[in-house]
Amino acid sequence: MSEKYIRRSSQIAARMLGGEMMIMSVKDSTFFTLDSVATAIWQAADGRSSLTEIVASKICSQFDVSLETAVRDAEVFVQELAGHGILQISDRPIMNAEQTRGAQ
Amino acid sequence: MSLLAEMNQRALHFGVPLSVHLDVTYRCNERCVHCYLDHDDHGEMTTAEIKDVLTQLSEAGSFLLTISGGEVFMRRDLFEILEYARGLLFNVKLKTNGVMIREREAKRLREIGVEQIQISIYSHRPEVHDAITKLPGSLKRTIDAIRFLRAQGLKVTIANVLMSENFADYAGVIALAKNLGASYTVDPTITPKIDGDRSILRLNIEESDLRQVFRDPALVDDVEKFCAPPPPPGEDVMEGYPCSAGHTSCYISPYGDVYPCVAFPLPSGNLRQQTFLDIWHGSAELKQVRSIRAKDLTTCSSCAHVGSCSRCPGLAYFEGSMYGPSSADCQKSFQRTGIPSANMLRSGQGQRSASGPLIQIQPMDHSVPMVVSSWEQNNLTA
Numbered sequence: 379m380s381e382k383y384i385r386r387s388s389q390i391a392a393r394m395l396g397g398e399m400m401i402m403s404v405k406d407s408t409f410f411t412l413d414s415v416a417t418a419i420w421q422a423a424d425g426r427s428s429l430t431e432i433v434a435s436k437i438c439s440q441f442d443v444s445l446e447t448a449v450r451d452a453e454v455f456v457q458e459l460a461g462h463g464i465l466q467i468s469d470r471p472i473m474n475a476e477q478t479r480g481a482q
Numbered sequence: 483m484s485l486l487a488e489m490n491q492r493a494l495h496f497g498v499p500l501s502v503h504l505d506v507t508y509r510c511n512e513r514c515v516h517c518y519l520d521h522d523d524h525g526e527m528t529t530a531e532i533k534d535v536l537t538q539l540s541e542a543g544s545f546l547l548t549i550s551g552g553e554v555f556m557r558r559d560l561f562e563i564l565e566y567a568r569g570l571l572f573n574v575k576l577k578t579n580g581v582m583i584r585e586r587e588a589k590r591l592r593e594i595g596v597e598q599i600q601i602s603i604y605s606h607r608p609e610v611h612d613a614i615t616k617l618p619g620s621l622k623r624t625i626d627a628i629r630f631l632r633a634q635g636l637k638v639t640i641a642n643v644l645m646s647e648n649f650a651d652y653a654g655v656i657a658l659a660k661n662l663g664a665s666y667t668v669d670p671t672i673t674p675k676i677d678g679d680r681s682i683l684r685l686n687i688e689e690s691d692l693r694q695v696f697r698d699p700a701l702v703d704d705v706e707k708f709c710a711p712p713p714p715p716g717e718d719v720m721e722g723y724p725c726s727a728g729h730t731s732c733y734i735s736p737y738g739d740v741y742p743c744v745a746f747p748l749p750s751g752n753l754r755q756q757t758f759l760d761i762w763h764g765s766a767e768l769k770q771v772r773s774i775r776a777k778d779l780t781t782c783s784s785c786a787h788v789g790s791c792s793r794c795p796g797l798a799y800f801e802g803s804m805y806g807p808s809s810a811d812c813q814k815s816f817q818r819t820g821i822p823s824a825n826m827l828r829s830g831q832g833q834r835s836a837s838g839p840l841i842q843i844q845p846m847d848h849s850v851p852m853v854v855s856s857w858e859q860n861n862l863t864a
């Protein structure tokens with residue numbers, strides 16, 4: 379299994395509301411909410427950290443779940459977000475990231 | 483319930499101003515006959531002040547940001563403001579007449595990630611549109627702008643305000659919107675001037691025209707349902723809030739004044755004197771607006787339409803009391819269903835209202851000129 383790197387798209391709008399992250403794709407206006415686990419992954423998606431590193435530091439440290447299971451679940455989730463243009467996925471670090479300030 | 487509606491309920495629960503309408507200027511390059519604004523600059527917020535307001539709004543949890551005017555492109559710092567707002571991850575909708583948008587501006591709007599652009603068109607015929615905007619050549623420039631925006635893949639909504647001058651042309655504007663790949667929204671709303679001057683209300687369309695609008699399948703997706711007599715209001719209706727103004731949304735003027743809504747000119751604080759959150763949580767005016775339930779309304783609480791009326795508390799306030807009826811909405815309810823409102827019965831049958839008809843009809847999606855009534859958006863329940 380090759381390592382994956384994820385980066386938040388700059389073509390989204392996002393805001394925290396009552397513990398959930400609202401995200402809207404400004405390209406096609408699809409609207410999502412992410413729970414706290416998904417939010418933690420999304421916020422850490424800086425293009426430099428690998429998905430395994432993100433899951434280990436943000437998920438396994440806080441939730442009682444094995445790294446293998448959590449990474450498998452996270453892969454499904456990031457594929458879905460990538461399908462809507464909300465995340466970019468790559469086999470290597472995405473260094474030219476246009477970073478936006480984090481959602482409040 | 484859609485996910486966005488669920489978020490609105492959640493925002494209501496947490497007292498979050500989810501949607502904010504910010505006018506960055508009242509200056510304009512058009513002089514529309516029906517415009518309610520004074521176009522002078524009385525001391526607009528500077529770029530730094532607007533950025534500070536945007537930062538405060540993002541910290542308060544605001545997400546849906548409408549940037550409007552006046553004509554927004556009259557501000558030389560517009561792109562700087564938009565970039566800053568997008569950096570704070572707002573979902574940005576821009577309202578403009580499009581006259582100053584060429585290829586370069588369209589490209590920048592796409593790069594910045596503006597979600598949607600709303601552009602006013604009054605007619606597909608230049609002689610009618612330009613006579614309303616009083617700017618020769620404006621229709622051509624506006625249509626060119628829509629083409630540039632669409633070529634960038636941006637979503638455009640054509641807003642068509644109806645008046646006696648252009649009522650005959652709305653089918654032409656719907657066809658134009660289709661042709662340009664834009665969605666269409668119709669608004670036969672002429673609101674009084676911000677200073678209370680009601681003279682422009684004479685431009686409103688006739689009652690028979692209003693009836694036609696409500697019964698046109700090109701505008702209303704289910705005419706029978708839309709025009710059906712109102713169901714008897716239940717307890718939930720009487721405990722419901724009139725609309726989102728002051729609950730999950732507010733309006734900020736170019737001078738930093740905060741109001742419950744762009745259509746509700748109740749001054750609630752100024753951002754040059756107080757922080758946004760101090761106003762949002764502490765303003766006596768906003769607290770009063772939030773305290774009102776349908777059961778507290780003087781005439782409307784005994785009206786058959788109370789559960790389905792699009793009653794605008796802003797227009798009611800214009801008419802004298804935020805607890806009172808809005809006769810423009812009484813006309814809408816009457817023309818829609820044929821059933822007179824409590825306000826009409828009280829003041830004498832079916833006369834033309836002082837403020838004329840008001841309709842707020844929103845498109846269901848971006849591609850088809852379909853329309854639903856506004857009451858679902860206007861009647862939030864606790």
Ligand code: SF4
Nearest residue numbers: 725727743745794796
């Ligand atoms: S009903 Fe009137 S005051 Fe309320 S949100 Fe709509 S326009 Fe604003």
Ligand code: SF4
Nearest residue numbers: 782785791808812823
């Ligand atoms: S029809 Fe008139 S009186 Fe009845 S609820 Fe609407 S605004 Fe109030």
